[in-house]
Amino acid sequence: MGSPGYEFAVGGGSKSAMPSVSGQDAQTIGEARTWAPQTVEDPRKADLELYRALKRIRSFEELTRSLFQRGEVFGSVHLCIGQEAVSVGVCTAIEPPDLVAATYRGHGHALALGVDPAGLLAEMMGKTTGTCGGRAGSMNVIDLRHRLIGCFGIVGGSIAAATGAALALRRKGGVAVAFFGDGAMNQGYSYECLNLAKVQSLPVVYVCENNQYGEFTPYQAVTAGSILGRPASLDIPARQVDGNDVWAVRSAAVEALEAARKGDGPQFIEAMTYRFSDHGRGDPVRYRAPGEMEAWKARDPLLIARQWITRSHPESDTELFEIDAAVAAEIEEVRIAAAAAPPPDPAARIGEFSVPLDEGLR
């Protein structure tokens, strides 16, 4: 993939790396995602790559869970197990100039954008080699090289960030994408930003991952009307998709991105999915209705993907197992690399980001 060709600074802790007004000295964002299906001509191989992307996120999240349980990942982590198809379906549909704002449940979004899994894991383990040098942790990862403008720890924060990014992209070309959960639909950000995006006709795609629960509370218990009714009331085109079917998500995303790109203004997708993992630390795990988990597990996004591939490309069985093995080996390498990385040196790194008096003025 080529360089998107617009100015993004990716510096090393110094604002001298910020882009100048003319855009000189700025590095560009975006790196080739060798596994991305749009780079693969053969539709069968593209389908296999979508499966690989799902499997990588699942395996990464399972590793994260085990490291969290062993106390090697700290604080709180929010896993996206069960919701992988939303990340992969949308992120494989974006194009080089596009930007993505994700959530505190953002490992899947990050990996689907091509963020290095070893860096992401090292980040959660508080290591210097982390995506953000260990300054961000699980919930707040930023990786501009991979078009991830942030994972937002405030529910609805991603909606605001993407809306603002769309203001810039409207002039430069490109679409901003916001991932957020059903819970964010009840935040002020949601109403205010959707309205602003519509009146300004901003190129932004809002992707609501409806995983049925805001933390531990069923969304129906705290949400008046319907989620789709909200964008509809603002004349924002909105559609609901099966969020566990990566092809369904991808095709809705392609359509929405195309509409936003050609100037039709904001678009909204509600992807129906389910979180197989706990919300995070402190989850009482008593809120799910009997049989609900089992019903959703029968619709596991990885299972759906495997079944589809087996049915559409019966000759691919061996390759599916090869992908499983390759992903397992890759994730094991990721674990080893992150574990071996050195912890940061407080003496060198505390104070690195205090506000300087003499910088920032050009």
Add this chain to the structure above:
Amino acid sequence: MIDFRTAIRDALDQELARDDQVVLFGEDVAFAGGVFQATAGLLERHGDRVFDTPISELALAGAAFGAAVAGMRPVVEIMFGDFMTLVMDSLVNQAAKYWSLSNGQRSVPMVVRTTVGAGGRFGAIHSQNPANWLMSVPGLKLVAPAFPKDAGGLLVSSIRDDDPVLFLEHKRLYSVKGERSIEPAPLGKASIVKEGGDLTLVSVMVGVHHGLAAAESLREEGIGVEVVDLRTLRPWDVDTVLASVDKTKRLVVVDEGPRTGGWPADVLATVAEADLSGIVTMRRVTAPDEPLPYSPPLEDAFLPNPTTIAEAVREALGAEARSAR
């Protein structure tokens, strides 16, 4: 000579013309020219880079943050500083932390301009200065000019700065006249607006003007007050204040905000920790710890003014004279 609001408008005009990544938006800033008329005429000169928004402060601040991350230099106007409560998530949780959280990938070059301050009979919820709420937010810069030339020069620098800046415009200063300058002026540098040898008086915005008036009446009594205008509250210019206090040995800090948790306490604490020799007295002149009242006689009595500031200075010097006896 120009007035303060024209200085603001000229600085915005210059930066909009200089850099097409600069955009200006807010409630009634474009067609109407701003409720305080600080943005009049900019729509006509810069077209769709100046635009009106819904009354949605959460969205405005979030959009400014996102646009800045994506390469723009947005200037957003928040009509009254009191509405900063709605802006604080984007500013405090997102913009101010971005440079650190991203490990230096990028900072967030956004400016929030907001009209602050009391004395206009606007009551408790249209008269506050949000500076004290935001003093303890690393990553944020806070600019508080007192004169047109500083308003112009510091606004230019704030727009060109790579960090998020909260730019405070005191509503009682918009019609104040002074020299014109829209040359970039350094953030974080105080200005000694009047020299004196007996006592250092530190303030910002309207407090500087009150301090100058108090200093003038005290001069007639033979008391020399040095008036320091911090101009930037975060980071504030420690060196200039310490040098002045080291000379005068006496400090009075004036602010119209409430006493508890205010920025003047930080100035006093910093001076105390500097272990300067021979410091005799340090005082604060602030508003009381209660919400601002509306009624004109109450509001007038509530706020520091040249008379109460001069009394505080005399009291500080008198206490010293008493303790010397």
